[in-house]
Amino acid sequence: MPSFIRHPKDFWTGIIFLLFGLTAVVLGQEHAMGTAGRMGPAYFPTILGSLLALIGAVGIARSFVRKGEAVSKFYVKELVLVLAAVLLFGLLMRGAGLVPAVLVLVILSAYASDKFQLVPTLLLAAGLAAFSVLVFVKLLGLPMPILGPWLGF
Incomplete structure (x- = not known):
């Protein structure tokens, strides 16, 4: 793990959240979005995926600032x-x-x-x-x- 990543757990958690969020956004684009008043089938996955990707990006950013322990064994x-x-x-x-x-x-x-x-x-x-x-x-x-x-x- 590169030395500029100070909190590997936050980094990998952020990567997972970001990937799942972006996947939901991309897959949701195959359907009609609609509006907030009349939601289409892509509305919920796009909004939820965007929020999940945002949480992942925040986690990745925190991993560069906050000090933490390394990832332990994979269970x-x-x-x-x-x-x-x-x-x-x-x-x-x-x-x-x-x-x-x-x-x-x-x-x-x-x-x-x-x-x-x-x-x-x-x-x-x-x-x-x-x-x-x-x-x-x-x-x-x-x-x-x-x-x-x-x-x-």
């Missing part, structure tokens, strides 16, 4: 577990239902932590599954299966 196992949990949530949602998808998401992502404990994780997963059913299915009326066809419901 590949933890990254893969959390990414797998999110992907499994998406795959399980339609076939297994909301409750099993939330349970898998919480348990698998909690397992990525070095402070993982089974009983508190199971309690958290059950509570979040019940909360999700209450909010999304009962209160908001979203058409999500609580238990899906893969489980015989």
